[in-house]
Amino acid sequence: MAHRPAPTTAAEGPPSCASPVPRVLAVAGSDPSGGAGIQADLKSIAAADGYGMAAITALTAQNTRGVAAVHVPPPAFLARQLDTLSEDITLDAVKIGMLATADVAAVVGAWLARAASVPVVLDPVMVATSGDRLLAREAERAVLSLLDRADVVTPNVPELAVLLDEPVATTWGAVLDQAARLAARHGVRVVAKGGHLPGDVVPDALVDPGGDVVETRARRVRTRNTHGTGCSLSSGLATRYAGHRDWAAALAGTKRWLSAALAHGEDLRVGGGHGPVDHHVWQRGTAAAPASL
């Protein structure tokens, strides 16, 4: 049987919501190479012991080297998918990823306004690891308008700067300052992520609108396989929160899992560019949990 490291806190253990398994919907784009987007979300939700669902906002033609093309199906059909789901299924959490266009963002915003008070994690996807755009520039304002409905937003360092219309931060202190300003302006928790900063330690932090900061740190994994880390983090966070209703513990648990998944991504031998992380590293039993910092 695969070895799974013992949970270090109660909040990383089995879920305790009304359904024994958190029911988590990802609203995001498709990455056929399987490392990012909906495909990463479903793996990440499963790795966190959730039941994953997916409504696809956009199709990409993409591999580990880059994005060749983006196709956006009619936004009205996305609206139909979302309404059909919520007529039947109780959602314990929603994760929102690639929105592609302002019209798609508007459909998602209108659906969230009709949806019950489901927890929402918004990953404001703008640019892929390869540098290719996944959100039209004119849609940045539409993403901003979703912040007020989100419970948590998970921008990387460049996305944080776009959301604030400020220069890109170059130190962790400046990232935390920007995260606090964004949180206060929109009344939303911000997960600030240190993946894009240099250094042997990668900090992330949960910053709430009142200014409280809970930081979680991990040793930097020296790897090119960072494709989809943002998608994987946000859907893992949504799933663990749905289970235990504790954002800080959900972030710490997700980061602990993601560090192991990053450390073993290259074992998968997928592609010649920025390959995927190994979402199922714990189920495979190839890794122990990394030591906490």
Ligand SMILES: Nc1ncnc2c1ncn2[C@@H]1O[C@H](COP(=O)(O)OP(=O)(O)OP(=O)(O)O)[C@@H](O)[C@H]1O
């Ligand atoms: N080399 C690394 N070692 C350890 N943790 C990392 C590394 N790179 C990223 N992370 C972690 O992965 C998560 C995503 O961070 P990152 O800042 O890379 O997001 P992103 O840019 O949105 O991701 P994506 O590549 O999907 O666009 C964070 O928890 C971050 O700390």
Ligand SMILES: Cc1ncc(CO)c(N)n1
């Ligand atoms: C579909 C999709 N969503 C998000 C990202 C960002 O990692 C990506 N590369 N592709």
